[in-house]
Amino acid sequence: MLNIASRGKALVIFAAAVAVAVALACGSDPQIVEVERVVTQEVIKEVPVEKVVTQEVIKEVPRDVVVEKEVIKTVEVEKPVEVIKEVIKTVEVEKPVTITETVTLIVTPTPVVMAAPGAINAPQPSGDAGVINIAIADVAPGVGLGSTQLTDAMHYWGVGEVTMKFVSPGVVAPMLATAWELKINDAGKPYGATLTVRDDVIFHGEGLGDRSNNGGSWGPMSAKDVAFTINDGNNAVNNASIHWQAGDFAAMFGSNEAVAMDDSTVDLTFNVDAMGEPLYDPRWSANLMNDAAQAFSVQSLNRFETVGKQEMQDTNFIGTGPLQIVEWIQDDRATLEAVPYTHWNANPKVDRIVFREVGEQNTQVALMETGEIDAAPIELKNLPRMLDGGFQTADNGLAGLASVVFSGNLWETNHVVSNEPLDTAAVYMRDLPWIGDPSPDNRGDKNKDLTDLEEARLVRNALARAIDRDLINTALLNGLGFPNYLNQFSSTNPNWQDKWNYPYDPAESERLLDEAGWTKNSNGNRFDIPLYAPNPGGYQEIADAVAGFWEEIGVSTAVQKYAYSVYRPTIVARSTTLPWVTGCDDGKSTWPWEWPKSQDHTSLTRGGFGCGLEIKEVADTWIAVAGETDIEKQMQMNNDLAQYLFDQAVSFGIVGVPAPITYNPNKIASWPMDPALFSTWNNPEDIVPAGR
């Protein structure tokens, strides 16, 4: 380093010496003469630069004129279809210069002729017609065992498959299982089930590996694979499991292992309660073991035994679906291709699907507009402009039910099944207007004539009636959503009754708050309330809107937006008192009316995720509905539950938010989806490419 510095010094000295030498060589009085020369040279040099600029401006004008002429000609023809045909022919010539000119012709006139102002036009596709590019917000991990956080969505992607398929409420169809039968005990209660699985299903190979033997398949699927997958995920059997449904398996089967009786029969035994009675969940075939819901994708026991747990955990998922993984890079892309053999169900019509992670909505729209992406979950606020431009949508009927959930209302004192005392002290350390303390002698914070529970109920009802749901739907969802009033019941369900609609009535809200004792102070403020909006999450703007409405009735609202990973532990630990905007688990518009509702509002989920609510009436109803086999009785009990939840307003709805997939019809002819209970998209294997 010192050498470098020395060299630098030497250079400076050398430069100085040269300068002195030059100065001496130039005569005795060089200063005035040289300065004058420099100035003169600079002035002369600047002139041609100005000329060049002038020339560039002149050249641009005729280009603009040419474009305008082309636009006018296209409009006069008034045959947009013919223009599109011309483009296809031009591309076939494979002359890059011609293609560039053609693009100008297509893009410029289309909005003028076809679409409303601001419309985003569906572009002509580029690339292979059999390769579909889809943008999604997150490419989750595609590696691993079910028990090691493999994404639970493998069956939504068409890579994995489940035992049953959801058709409609009360109707479940075969998938990997061809038949199933409940096992009934002497008391007439179901205590287990037997499944018969298909014998013509085979596992994928290793992506692009050896395809000589049916794609290098890991062999046929049997009952052993189904039993292995269930036991691997069930944290009551495999206590290392962090499968997304680890707890659901445990709740349904307890420590009872699934057993393969032979190659085609799986024997299942349900969990029991503290008294030894079977805990039968009527949703078992339509939820946890169903393609439409949060379920499992069957994995190969053969592979597990051959390569070992670690290898299976570190390599791509091997499933049985019509699409297999070529490449899966978490948080980047997932490339899937049609299996190279005859699939037991149906082979995809596409050759390849590439899912790209694009988290930013504006980028998704831009990619759709430029044709780099063929489909994406475009938000409702952007959707009309795209529909105006010719894009189309596909959906599976599912809408999320955005709701306000008043976590911290823990009204159960003992666990509903074990009867163990529940620790709820954390949420009652402070008196909060929206939280009711169930202690019998606890009076209201402001109105001592009321119990604390009743006072808080009035407050929540006031807040529920202060929200203009129609306006939120119009302003934030372009009218494509719908007003909703309860977290676990959709107002679009045929069984919905209008008496459960909270009217938009700020005057009534103010009256209720006055009655509860939360009158306005000199600043016009009644009380302060926080409102948590999870990040990431789709309901942050809705939370902002709700806060605006609450401000109007004198409730100062602070919307808090931060990582859900920070909030979730407080929900699991039952220590939070923050109201939040969420759908919880049951906030899905497609959930059947007769299903047991709102397990996440009860102590049944203690130790795991819940909504931060524990309500004995809800828990009792859940258990009663779960144990009932008569659908009419189930629905009547849930009607009563809806009325109770409406009165309590402890988790009221705001709007239903559909989440369609928008696609370019020039690339995708159709995308039929099956009914869904959780995922907003599925069945990519059924995409029909345009022109095929």
Add this chain to the structure above:
Amino acid sequence: MYSFLIRRIAFVIIALLGATAVVFSLSRMAGDPVLLYAKPSGYGSEDYLDNLRKKLGTDRPLVVQYFRWVGQLIQGDLGRTLLAERPVIDVIQEKIWNTFQLAFAGWFFATILGVPLGVLSAVKRGTFWDYIGRSIALFGQALPAFWVGVMLVLVFAVYWQIFPAAFKGEGFSIKHFVLPTITIGWGAAAGYLRITRSAMLEVLDSEFVKLARAKGVGSSGVIWKHAFKNALIPPLTLSALLLAGLMNGAVVAEVVFAWPGLGRVALVEAVNNNDFPLLTGAVFIFTIIYLIMNFVADVLYAWADPRIRYS
């Protein structure tokens, strides 16, 4: 020289320990990580949670966990991610090269735009060129990179269709680099411009430059040979740190342009999931890069200014 190196290395180790300890602690302050993975499991799941804690090592005191992590680190093991249980080092290797490419491109763009414009702005002080330069500096620092990125996509990808709207492209695709590079390099160029301009102005007013002019040295000689070299120290110092800063700051461009870099995974996904092994591992790597660049800056500083000695 040796004492200088020893001091710098000691500083690097202390800074590394400090940075990782802070991130390690903060990730735990967000709550028990196990509760993130607790599913709706019903009663009797405490055993399950305890098993999870043992598996993740969170059943031990925080200090023990931290030094255990440091011990593994010395053996080259950054642990496994919580979400996918993949080796952290694999995830980092998969992504960091993409981030470095983008950061380097942004740094290069900022340098070739900011430094010459800074010189021009100083030399042509008070002229049209000066106002142009100062305007670029003003807007470069005032406009958020996120907004710049979205606008670039709108204009150059959607309206004019000159460049792709997102992604890295297959292999090395220059056209995919252009918009994200400008997005992250724009603000950095403005920083360069301002610092170069002010340094140049200071030097141009100095006596030795007047002497050079008086001696009849040509205009370009005065500017580049005498003035610029002496004005180089601040932008040179900034340069090394800027590259390290862009490695961290590339996350904005990575989100807007769906760039498969480490920032998006480690600073967005890992934070959202409280994936503390990945978060801590990524911070460790970023800290090393920053400290290395800081060291390089020190050396360059000494090289550019002979008055500075390592002692």
